[in-house]
Amino acid sequence: MARKALSIPTLSRRLKAAYPDARCALDHVDPFQLVVATVLSAQCTDARVNLTTPALFQRFPDAAGLAQASIPELEALIRSTGFFHNKARNLKAMAIALLERHGGVVPGDMAALAALPGVGQKTANVVLANAFGVPALPVDTHIFRVARRLGLSEANTPEKVEADLCRLFPREDWIDLHHQLIIHGRRVCDARKPDCPGCPLRDQCPTGLGTIPDPHSGLVLDAPSGPARKLAAPVAEAGPGGPMRIVSLVPSVTELLAQWGLASRLVGRTTFCVEPRWIRNTVPAMGGTKNPGLPRILSQRPDLVILERDENTREAAQALEAAGIPLLVLTIRSLKDCAKAFRILGDALGVPEAGRAREASLKALPKPARRKGRRALALIWKDPWMSAGPDTYVGDLLKQAGLAPVGPGGYPAFTDAELAALEPQVILLPDEPFRFTRRHAEDLRKRLPGTHVVQVPGRAFTWYLSRTEEAIKQLNDLLKELP
Numbered sequence: 001m002a003r004k005a006l007s008i009p010t011l012s013r014r015l016k017a018a019y020p021d022a023r024c025a026l027d028h029v030d031p032f033q034l035v036v037a038t039v040l041s042a043q044c045t046d047a048r049v050n051l052t053t054p055a056l057f058q059r060f061p062d063a064a065g066l067a068q069a070s071i072p073e074l075e076a077l078i079r080s081t082g083f084f085h086n087k088a089r090n091l092k093a094m095a096i097a098l099l100e101r102h103g104g105v106v107p108g109d110m111a112a113l114a115a116l117p118g119v120g121q122k123t124a125n126v127v128l129a130n131a132f133g134v135p136a137l138p139v140d141t142h143i144f145r146v147a148r149r150l151g152l153s154e155a156n157t158p159e160k161v162e163a164d165l166c167r168l169f170p171r172e173d174w175i176d177l178h179h180q181l182i183i184h185g186r187r188v189c190d191a192r193k194p195d196c197p198g199c200p201l202r203d204q205c206p207t208g209l210g211t212i213p214d215p216h217s218g219l220v221l222d223a224p225s226g227p228a229r230k231l232a233a234p235v236a237e238a239g240p241g242g243p244m245r246i247v248s249l250v251p252s253v254t255e256l257l258a259q260w261g262l263a264s265r266l267v268g269r270t271t272f273c274v275e276p277r278w279i280r281n282t283v284p285a286m287g288g289t290k291n292p293g294l295p296r297i298l299s300q301r302p303d304l305v306i307l308e309r310d311e312n313t314r315e316a317a318q319a320l321e322a323a324g325i326p327l328l329v330l331t332i333r334s335l336k337d338c339a340k341a342f343r344i345l346g347d348a349l350g351v352p353e354a355g356r357a358r359e360a361s362l363k364a365l366p367k368p369a370r371r372k373g374r375r376a377l378a379l380i381w382k383d384p385w386m387s388a389g390p391d392t393y394v395g396d397l398l399k400q401a402g403l404a405p406v407g408p409g410g411y412p413a414f415t416d417a418e419l420a421a422l423e424p425q426v427i428l429l430p431d432e433p434f435r436f437t438r439r440h441a442e443d444l445r446k447r448l449p450g451t452h453v454v455q456v457p458g459r460a461f462t463w464y465l466s467r468t469e470e471a472i473k474q475l476n477d478l479l480k481e482l483p
């Protein structure tokens, strides 16, 4: 919702004057090139995409060419944009869909564009606006931050910020405004260090004037200049519907809250709380899981901070407790703990049905086989090797899948010789917290002939609660494929 003091015409005028040549920063000559460049720009800078696309478009100038591309060649061409495995698959699938559904021509309507593989509504909006001149105002991370700092929206999701902006600004201004706000976010209203003294919008901006805390960082920016100061931290009390200002210091719990539709109650997360992806743009990060930024957490006046005993530190819990912040400290070392945690969280957050439903789904799992299965080791780190022991959450997942986890309890480290002495029949290699790759798997197979080395998706495997059921299913599927 807009703040009344703000003058929309003044804001428009200033933005136009400051950025008269604002335009799409992705180089393209036709709608096809723009779709491809926009897909590549996910989690990548526009400058990096512009360095990548000339060779790509020379090799695959149209949908027909891209549809025929070999994935390894495509991956090599777009590698520097990051997430290149997914992007390559999406680009090829998108080109095939363009050929099959639209004769190789990029369609100019939202439904058809958003239905293309790897495109979605945001990319479709970018293409509609820049290639077809259709008024649209897709909200990226810069627009999200700037709009909220300017008080144009108090919403917590890009979609809602977009709706607020579209309500406030005339339709004919949307495309230019989209580019102006992005440039303003890049050049002036930086995420970490906004240049408020040099900002042409400052007299219109409640954050720059210090009348509201920065929605991005939780700090108050001093007016007219000077360093940021911290808010006093009176403790907020949870309302009858449960806590409404929650800080989650546990990545998988952050994801669980989003699954339960409670993301709008989150006022803080850790830098590792990165799922769902949009949470990165909507909830400010406040340090890591082991070293949370306590002043920033306090400045948010949370009415609940959620921690987990192994994931977070005792010192952080003690400091928060000493500041009078209500804590919910979970302990997750088994599937039974997960079932209990679902219930505790559901009750504490005022959504008991959601908690009970997930608890029931875990309790309904078949009992693990009594007979001991293959000796299994779940590695989580290299140099030195570290594993998740039998008494951990991951160890319990292995037992549920009929395996017999080996090695000491907790998260022990060991040498090559100790690893071999454990004589694992199955080794599981997740891609986080250590990024084990195919090369590591091949190396282990050579060292330990006869051992089945299986790569597993790290988040599915190690993110308890939000992905527990998914982990069990994936593990069972993987094990079925073993000889």
Ligand code: SF4
Residues within 6 Å of the ligand: 146, 149, 150, 188, 189, 190, 194, 195, 196, 199, 200, 201, 202, 205, 206, 207, 208, 209
């Ligand atoms: S005054 Fe500061 S916070 Fe406001 S838009 Fe300008 S740079 Fe951003």
